[in-house]
Amino acid sequence: xxxxxxxxxxxxxxxxxxxxxxxxxxxxxxxxxxxxxxxxxxxxxxxxxxxxxxxxxxxxxxxxxxxxxxxxxxxxxxxxxxxxxxxxxxxxxxxxxxxxxxxxxxxxxxxxxxxxxxxxxxxxxxxxxxxxxxxxxxxxxxxxxxxxxxxxxxxxxxxxxxxxxxxxxxxxxxxxxxxxxxxxxxxxxxxxxxxxxxxxxxxxxxxxxxxxxxxxxxxxxxxxxxxxxxxxxxxxxxxxxxxxxxxxxxxxxxxxxxxxxxxxxxxxxxxxxxxxxxxxxxxxxxxxxxxxxxxxxxxxxxxxxxxxxxxxxxxxxxxxxxxxxxxxxxxxxxxxxxxxxxxxxxxxxxxxxxxxxxxxxxxxxxxxxxxxxxxxxxxxxxxxxxxxxxxxxxxxxxxxxxxxxxxxxxxxxxxxxxxxx
Amino acid sequence: xxxxxxxxxxxxxxxxxxxxxxxxxxxxxxxxxxxxxxxxxxxxxxxxxxxxxxxxxxxxxxxxxxxxxxxxxxxxxxxxxxxxxxxxxxxxxxxxxxxxxxxxxxxxxxxxxxxxxxxxxxxxxxxxxxxxxxxxxxxxxxxxxxxxxxxxxxxxxxxxxxxxxxxxxxxxxxxxxxxxxxxxxxxxxxxxxxxxxxxxxxxxxxxxxxxxxxxxxxxxxxxxxxxxxxxxxxxxxxxxxxxxxxxxxxxxxxxxxxxxxxxxxxxxxxxxxxxxxxxxxxxxxxxxxxxxxxxxxxxxxxxxxxxxxxxxxxxxxxxxxxx
Numbered sequence: 038x039x040x041x042x043x044x045x046x047x048x049x050x051x052x053x054x055x056x057x058x059x060x061x062x063x064x065x066x067x068x069x070x071x072x073x074x075x076x077x078x079x080x081x082x083x084x085x086x087x088x089x090x091x092x093x094x095x096x097x098x099x100x101x102x103x104x105x106x107x108x109x110x111x112x113x114x115x116x117x118x119x120x121x122x123x124x125x126x127x128x129x130x131x132x133x134x135x136x137x138x139x140x141x142x143x144x145x146x147x148x149x150x151x152x153x154x155x156x157x158x159x160x161x162x163x164x165x166x167x168x169x170x171x172x173x174x175x176x177x178x179x180x181x182x183x184x185x186x187x188x189x190x191x192x193x194x195x196x197x198x199x200x201x202x203x204x205x206x207x208x209x210x211x212x213x214x215x216x217x218x219x220x221x222x223x224x225x226x227x228x229x230x231x232x233x234x235x236x237x238x239x240x241x242x243x244x245x246x247x248x249x250x251x252x253x254x255x256x257x258x259x260x261x262x263x264x265x266x267x268x269x270x271x272x273x274x275x276x277x278x279x280x281x282x283x284x285x286x287x288x289x290x291x292x293x294x295x296x297x298x299x300x301x302x303x304x305x306x307x308x309x310x311x312x313x314x315x316x317x318x319x320x321x322x323x324x325x326x327x328x329x330x331x332x333x334x335x336x337x338x339x340x341x342x343x344x345x346x347x348x349x350x351x352x353x354x355x356x357x358x359x360x361x362x363x364x365x366x367x368x369x370x371x372x373x374x375x376x377x378x379x380x381x382x383x384x385x386x387x388x389x390x391x392x393x394x395x396x397x398x399x400x401x402x403x404x405x406x407x408x409x410x411x412x413x414x415x416x417x418x419x420x421x422x423x424x425x426x427x428x429x430x431x432x433x434x435x436x437x438x439x440x441x442x443x444x445x446x447x448x449x450x451x452x453x454x455x456x457x458x
Numbered sequence: 459x460x461x462x463x464x465x466x467x468x469x470x471x472x473x474x475x476x477x478x479x480x481x482x483x484x485x486x487x488x489x490x491x492x493x494x495x496x497x498x499x500x501x502x503x504x505x506x507x508x509x510x511x512x513x514x515x516x517x518x519x520x521x522x523x524x525x526x527x528x529x530x531x532x533x534x535x536x537x538x539x540x541x542x543x544x545x546x547x548x549x550x551x552x553x554x555x556x557x558x559x560x561x562x563x564x565x566x567x568x569x570x571x572x573x574x575x576x577x578x579x580x581x582x583x584x585x586x587x588x589x590x591x592x593x594x595x596x597x598x599x600x601x602x603x604x605x606x607x608x609x610x611x612x613x614x615x616x617x618x619x620x621x622x623x624x625x626x627x628x629x630x631x632x633x634x635x636x637x638x639x640x641x642x643x644x645x646x647x648x649x650x651x652x653x654x655x656x657x658x659x660x661x662x663x664x665x666x667x668x669x670x671x672x673x674x675x676x677x678x679x680x681x682x683x684x685x686x687x688x689x690x691x692x693x694x695x696x697x698x699x700x701x702x703x704x705x706x707x708x709x710x711x712x713x714x715x716x717x718x719x720x721x722x723x724x725x726x727x728x729x730x731x732x733x734x735x736x737x738x739x740x741x742x743x744x745x746x747x748x749x750x751x752x753x754x755x756x757x758x759x760x761x762x763x764x765x766x767x768x769x770x771x772x773x774x775x776x777x778x779x780x781x
Binding site: 126179182183184185186187189190191193194197198201204205338341342345415416419422423425426427428429430433434437 | 507567570571574576577578579580581582584585586587588589592593595596709712713715716720751752754755758759761762765766769770771777
């Protein structure tokens with residue numbers, strides 16, 4: 038139906054993920070851009086030249102940041118299924134992430150002072166998800182019995198119990214002092230020494246693509262993220278997802294309609310935990326070495342913040358929220374450093390303005406400082422925490438639908454433009 | 459996670475260990491009871507699960523430290539007065555400021571959320587917790603800030619048990635506050651608060667200023683949290699004073715709250731003492747193989763077990779589910 042993008046003549050057309058031409062086109066372009074990102078770097082293709090594009094994104098630290106976004110997005114998608122679709126508030130996400138990370142370490146890391154089986158990635162990565170899902174099923178009966186705000190506190194307890202476990206199971210986790218190393222990203226058929234595809238060191242693919250380790254990791258994470266986005270989208274628009282939503286909206290009514298509450302809540306926990314497990318395993322491998330305190334309450338809060346800022350109950354929201362929450366600290370840091378450079382470079386209107394904000398020495402007043410502890414004011418990490426807390430509050434008070442809600446409003450404005458409706 | 463909480467249980471090995479653990483447990487329990495009571499009052503009146511309660515406790519303790527030792531305001535105003543009087547003056551001032559901060563937080567951040575999902579409001583307080591804690595930590599700095607309290611580290615040595623003066627003060631203050639709150643609920647304002655807790659709209663229809671009750675409950679809650687924070691920051695619970703760890707210690711009051719039932723003041727007090735006693739006694743059970751920090755996890759384990767048997771806590775009201 039040309040010119041009538043919203044007229045669907047079949048159920049398939051109505052239910053498809055990208056149900057208009059514009060969406061299909063925009064998504065293809067966006068995906069193509071994401072795949073192209075690592076090739077923007079100078080010297081990637083052949084011996085000279087690179088794709089025209091924002092090559093700062095292709096620098097090592099930005100690629101790493103983008104990989105982190107992908108990994109957090111996987112965790113956020115999981116929490117979105119549990120909290121956004123099934124309506125079960127969980128502060129225990131960090132526990133399942135830690136579980137995934139340590140399962141992956143036992144399965145994938147070589148045997149040393151700590152436990153490790155040295156199995157290949159095609160076992161340890163799904164293994165992390167499966168073990169987390171099994172523990173999720175074990176925990177679920179408690180969660181089914183306990184409702185609403187009580188559940189939030191029970192899952193809070195899960196994080197503290199988990200942290201205690203990780204600290205004391207030091208033959209697995211290495212304890213608080215040294216932590217433990219995690220398996221590399223590399224494809225092997227079995228335990229052979231040379232990897233079939235090595236994703237954690239620089240190298241050349243197909244003879245002409247010179248890719249850095251970060252670029253390879255990024256491509257792997259991108260692939261997995263896209264895969265899991267598709268899975269969550271399909272959960273959302275099929276029988277299971279509708280059952281989740283009916284439980285979220287009114288659990289007794291759902292039961293009356295024949296939705297087995299126990300079964301579906303357990304399913305929601307299992308799916309969400311397996312996403313968290315995968316995300317934890319990937320995050321630990323990306324970081325390389327973790328201590329038990331990595332998997333603390335703050336990580337859980339971060340995921341709650343991601344789905345709230347993005348927009349609860351939508352896949353798009355989970356992705357938008359992750360991008361926002363992970364990239365923002367970096368932008369704040371860059372901006373603060375830029376302000377400090379201006380202040381230090383001397384006078385001008387901006388320098389005077391920024392001098393009030395940035396403190397550069399022990400006797401220079403300012404709200405922010407770049408060398409924590411020496412000068413007055415909040416350090417950048419602390420500043421990020423405050424911004425982050427205020428963002429959670431601000432979004433909940435002013436825009437409960439999150440970034441997704443803002444996007445909807447912008448879209449609807451242009452849909453009707455120049456009319457207001 | 460919970461450093462130094464059980465310090466006296468080990469020190470008092472000269473006397474009867476069981477009696478010593480009882481004292482520690484009662485004192486710990488009274489702190490949890492104070493935290494839980496403030497929390498439950500806020501929850502009952504406004505339906506807000508206040509995750510920022512630990513931060514408010516630390517804030518209250520820091521206000522005392524700031525007024526009594528760092529700035530020493532009453533000491534400068536009335537140089538001739540004995541030290542303990544100026545300290546009590548700073549304490550009272552700090553409590554008033556804490557209550558005002560609690561009311562301000564409610565007015566600015568919680569009031570706009572009235573009518574929203576309870577979960578969303580709980581997450582707002584989680585955001586508040588991050589903001590308050592981060593800014594407070596910047597003020598506190600790396601090392602603990604002493605409160606300069608008049609009890610010091612004095613102990614009453616009864617031969618079979620050693621009781622710190624602060625512990626006597628704690629238990630006495632807690633009993634006084636519990637009785638005070640119980641009496642308060644019988645006054646006109648207290649009845650209004652109970653009516654609001656029961657049904658906000660009906661209370662409003664009876665001419666009760668629900669907004670004022672909200673403010674009041676946050677004020678009382680923040681003040682009780684501040685008292686608990688002070689006791690968490692003096693010998694023997696936190697010998698060095700208020701530190702960056704104090705809000706986390708206060709997190710251990712959550713199991714007490716859930717144990718007693720989120721909406722029961724009696725439950726909060728009972729739950730607080732149960733958790734305190736069990737935590738104290740668990741420290742000298744022969745459980746070395748369970749590793750370090752087990753005392754910190756015990757409250758959560760008890761909470762899980764109780765919730766499996768009674769999903770609404772010991773004294774909580776069961777939610778009636780309608781279609």
